[in-house]
Amino acid sequence: xxxxxxxxxxxxxxxxxxxxxxxxxxxxxxxxTDDLDVDSLSMVEVVVAAEExxxxxxxxxxxxxxxxxxxxxxxxxxxQNG
Amino acid sequence: MSKTRVxxxxxxxxxPVGGDVASTWDALLAGKSGAKLLTADWVEELxxxxxxxxxxxxxxxxxxxxxxxxxxxxxxxxxxxxxxxADSGLADVExxxxxxxxxxxxxxxxxxxxxxxxxxxxxxxxxxxxxxxxMLMPNSAAANVGLELGALAGVQTPVSACASxxxxxxxxxxxxxxxxxxIVVAGGAEGSIxxxxxxxxxxxxxxxxxxxxxERASRPWDVDRDGFLLGEGAGVLILESYDHAVARGAKxxxxxxxxxxxxxxxxxxxxxxTGSGAERAMNLALREGDLAxxxxxxxxxxxxxxxxxxxxxxxxxxxxxxxxxxxAVATAPKSMIGHLLGAAGAxxxxxxxxxxxxxxxxxxxxxxxxxxxxxxxxxxxxxxLGDGDIAALNNSFGFGGHNVALAFKSV
Numbered sequence: 281x282x283x284x285x286x287x288x289x290x291x292x293x294x295x296x297x298x299x300x301x302x303x304x305x306x307x308x309x310x311x312x313t314d315d316l317d318v319d320s321l322s323m324v325e326v327v328v329a330a331e332e333x334x335x336x337x338x339x340x341x342x343x344x345x346x347x348x349x350x351x352x353x354x355x356x357x358x359x360q361n362g
Numbered sequence: 363m364s365k366t367r368v369x370x371x372x373x374x375x376x377x378p379v380g381g382d383v384a385s386t387w388d389a390l391l392a393g394k395s396g397a398k399l400l401t402a403d404w405v406e407e408l409x410x411x412x413x414x415x416x417x418x419x420x421x422x423x424x425x426x427x428x429x430x431x432x433x434x435x436x437x438x439x440x441x442x443x444x445x446x447x448a449d450s451g452l453a454d455v456e457x458x459x460x461x462x463x464x465x466x467x468x469x470x471x472x473x474x475x476x477x478x479x480x481x482x483x484x485x486x487x488x489x490x491x492x493x494x495x496x497m498l499m500p501n502s503a504a505a506n507v508g509l510e511l512g513a514l515a516g517v518q519t520p521v522s523a524c525a526s527x528x529x530x531x532x533x534x535x536x537x538x539x540x541x542x543x544x545i546v547v548a549g550g551a552e553g554s555i556x557x558x559x560x561x562x563x564x565x566x567x568x569x570x571x572x573x574x575x576x577e578r579a580s581r582p583w584d585v586d587r588d589g590f591l592l593g594e595g596a597g598v599l600i601l602e603s604y605d606h607a608v609a610r611g612a613k614x615x616x617x618x619x620x621x622x623x624x625x626x627x628x629x630x631x632x633x634x635x636t637g638s639g640a641e642r643a644m645n646l647a648l649r650e651g652d653l654a655x656x657x658x659x660x661x662x663x664x665x666x667x668x669x670x671x672x673x674x675x676x677x678x679x680x681x682x683x684x685x686x687x688x689x690a691v692a693t694a695p696k697s698m699i700g701h702l703l704g705a706a707g708a709x710x711x712x713x714x715x716x717x718x719x720x721x722x723x724x725x726x727x728x729x730x731x732x733x734x735x736x737x738x739x740x741x742x743x744x745x746x747l748g749d750g751d752i753a754a755l756n757n758s759f760g761f762g763g764h765n766v767a768l769a770f771k772s773v
Contacts (some may be wrong), residue, residue, distance in 0.1 A: 298427075298430075299427060300426065300427030321492040321493055321496075324492040325491065325492060328488060328489065331488075332729070350546070
């Protein structure tokens with residue numbers, strides 16, 4: 281299984297690719313909208329790219345709960361283990 | 363009623379022969395062709411394998427994340443608009459943005475985005491980009507330029523196939539002349555060199571099939587012409603009220619004198635062989651600009667290198683100008699840059715404005731033997747224009763029977 285740090289690092293690359301945020305800024309405590317300025321359409325792109333990268337399903341209803349990078353990393357960890 | 367004078371104070375372009383206005387103008391004067399044999403995989407089965415791709419990839423100029431949110435046509439528009447804006451000097455001027463407008467046209471819009479997302483849809487609806495709609499909508503180029511400049515006086519996208527960007531320039535001038543704006547960023551953008559349009563235009567027998575000699579494929583008015591060459595890119599002109607431009611000490615390239623917009627009422631794609639609609643468009647542009655036929659020293663023709671269109675336009679020019687056509691130097695930039703569809707009028711308006719400004723007309727290349735039906739004085743080498751007050755016409759015609767002639771004059 282991928283470690284928390286591996287997931288964060290891969291997710292950071294996705295966020296960088298889609299929204300241009302420097303990878304080093306994509307830390308667990310950061311809010312996608314408030315800190316990283318990822319808008320709602322970009323968030324949809326991030327979610328779809330993450331589903332593909334991590335081979336998980338992120339339901340639309342769940343996306344609104346993924347406020348921080350840490351929320352997303354935890355969800356992906358749980359989904360991979362489940 | 364005295365008319366509000368409208369002048370051109372900034373130019374920007376991305377074309378098959380240059381990534382900006384200076385390199386494009388140099389290439390046009392040098393008679394350089396932008397035609398290429400295409401090498402992409404999808405070209406293999408196509409009967410037409412040639413086009414005139416942009417000289418500089420827009421993604422080399424625009425920031426990566428911004429570029430991926432723009433369809434190719436909007437990328438070209440942003441590149442050209444940034445250059446025009448910088449050229450105008452307006453970046454350094456305190457502006458009332460409610461008096462700044464945008465009129466940027468396209469013929470086809472975000473076709474590449476549409477096609478790419480249709481392919482993604484085959485893998486499931488969730489794969490479709492959430493940015494697909496704002497990228498594929500035809501007003502996307504205008505909207506993105508408007509957002510970047512903070513234009514609040516209205517952002518518009520006229521569509522009339524290959525006449526679209528001349529229509530945009532006419533519309534922009536109207537906005538200023540009606541007192542709705544002081545400055546309008548006007549032009550057109552197109553980025554649709556891909557299999558579907560090449561196949562579709564090919565099925566219409568509209569494209570040259572001279573695959574073995576791309577640089578000789580676009581040959582307006584030549585007896586051996588066999589269709590147009592598909593180009594891509596954008597042209598943007600800053601149109602500004604004369605008073606506003608003078609008050610800020612702006613550099614003025616030329617004055618927008620008038621426009622003529624008509625419809626053929628003849629056929630959805632074939633030009634009226636009598637040239638009557640085109641003739642009326644040119645006459646209206648002259649009348650609106652208070653110009654006499656003898657004032658016209660140069661015509662930037664639509665001349666796409668199709669068998670029917672080139673002759674119909676030549677007939678129309680003869681009818682519109684009469685014997686004054688003997689003293690008007692005609693040229694066809696499409697011989698070099700190909701047909702930029704919804705960007706053609708804007709890029710060629712830039713060439714027209716620069717011809718007046720520098721008093722030299724770029725050549726038409728590949729004109730080895732003139733069609734008997736064409737009685738025009740065509741520049742095959744750069745041709746100098748005289749001193750004094752001079753004026754020029756730029757024609758653009760589009761499928762649907764749209765004719766838009768623009769008149770510009772020296773200042």
